Amino acid sequence: MVHKLMRVFLAVILMTLLAGTALAAGPLKAALIYDMGGKFDKSFNEAAYKGAEMFRKEFGDKYRDFEPTNETQYEQAIRRFASRGTDIIVVVGFSYQGVLEKMAPEFPDTKFVIIDSEVKQPNVLSIQFKEHEGSFLVGMIAAMKAKGDTVGFVGGMDVPLIRKFHLGYEEGVHYVKPNAKVLMNMTGTTPSAWADPIRAGELARGQMDRGAEVVYAAAGSSGNGVLQAAADAGRFSIGVDSNQNYLHPGSVLTSMVKRVDLAVFDALKSAREGHFKGGSLHLGLKEGGVDYALDEYNKDLITEEMKAKVDDAKAKIISGEIKVTDYFDIMDK
């Protein structure tokens, strides 16, 4: 009994101490670890970097970052940052899942954020995006823009995550034109498929030769090749992750934006302000985690009528009236 009381007492003291340090916190010690796509991929990793930069500008706290060159360095980097008293470590990319499952319990006082995957630990915030919802909308736009019945999709590396993009896109296309054909190619089967614009562009040209009027690139920096090929051929393309409309105005129809930057910014901010909580976030259209991009570069390409239809579908997805299939739900069946 005495023991138990003692323990409660200690716990209370400890918590006050912890709360005290949280309140008196100086600058936040944050670290970002990218995946092997590299920091400046104009897409996914770069979005995370932008989020961290936003945080630095707003709060003035410096952060550290690291680009691993092989998978062994994942663990090494996390261990290094965590054991040097880093408060929060953001790991960018699903390939960190396995490592983080092992490391998070080892460093219970460090906060972790993982993007694009889920790790069920009390000190880990898992942020996933409903890419299928955003892809559904750009699929609708592609189908409405195409005069004929053929559109295309060029993925990066052939992994379930990219199949999720593809499935959502296909459903969006079929929502508008049930008989339309969606051509599909993956750039490759190794991580170099994220950084091979030549090959991705070649695939896009092949699809355009077979009649595709709009090609959606979900391929990291390889996608730049798709956008270029479409612009050269006078056809349309759809960008991904970051807003890529500005790259080829008049040819990039829209972009499926995934707000990795905002997610990283929010996570760092909550850690700094002391209300960081582990758990799982699924950011879709409703949460503003994904969307289609409309700005001055593509406003002439999207007619009022198209916009009305897409926004209508968007509202229906948010309300649950339209259900877009998530590839992760069906992949093991």
Next chain:
Amino acid sequence: MAAPKKLPVWVNAGLIPLINLMAAFAISAVVILAVGENPIEAAGHILYGAFGFGEGIGYTLYYATNFIFTGLAVAMAFHCFLFNIGGEGQAYIGGLGIGLVCLYMGNLPFWAILPLAVMGGALFGGLWALIPAYLQAKRGSHIVITTIMFNFIASSVMTFLLVDWLKKPGSQLPETRHFAEAAFMPKVHEMLASVGLDVARSPLNLSFLIALLCCLGVWIFIWRTRWGYEIRASGKNPKAAVYGGISPSKAIILSMCISGALAGLVGLNELMGVQHRVVVNFTNGYGFVGIAIALMGRNHPLGIIFASLLMGALYQGGAELAFEMPTLTSDMIWTIQGFVILFTGALEHMFRPQLERIFIKSDSEGEVYE
């Protein structure tokens, strides 16, 4: 007396590589200066990161393990004058063999799994090399082209298997479930802890010893067996080999299969030692680096060990450097590694004429006065 003079061994095997290495570091220093950092401080970080503390040494040796396997693989084929660029794919498929053993025979004890896994990796890697070898030996298809192509086929096959067949249900990652505990390669720090020695934890594991055993095995095979002789003979001159009663196509197939088998053992270190499951792209370029390792190590097992240590040190020390000096990004580390490969591998003969002039001249002068 008229026989051409050779450089003394210590110059050939010691001084020349050292000078080449220094030249590589000198050029790297210029690059580091150009981005506004202190090259001496950077060199210190690399050295300390690779050899300065227990964990660093462990990582260096762990990387070296991969390089020894793939370096030996390239060297083995090169003794038959075959340029095996397919180490990457052979290592990948070999990993499949190792993975299948560990996944489906995981209920066996470790001492039974280990030989089966070695056989699995060697068999799968060897068979993957057999096809290009057969095409070269019997159809004259150039081994460089076929082995490069087989890397792509290997990666497609593995992605297909990992995404559609072997994937752990419920996971979005292209990887298998974890192996049973019995299939984990014992880590060196665990083994030493069990006899009371306290060493820093690192991924270094038993497969480092297996790699060293392979070095010994390759040395015996190449220079002390009839098969090794046949391989070297048909590599040097296939026509003379035929005259000597050796079948070059047999030598090609034999050397390529052993080469693929050696590359196939990378999975012992990567999968059984560290990842404990089959993951997509675990080979991560080690197969290609093996070419540079064999080049730097002059296709000799001892040279390959040293070259692997050097490369392992650059991998590990380079990672430490990127931690400590964030302006030197991973691309900069690649650049330094590139210079080292360029100078110690490709430009091996750059300083040789000068050194020959110095050492051979003074030698013959010595003879004159005798």
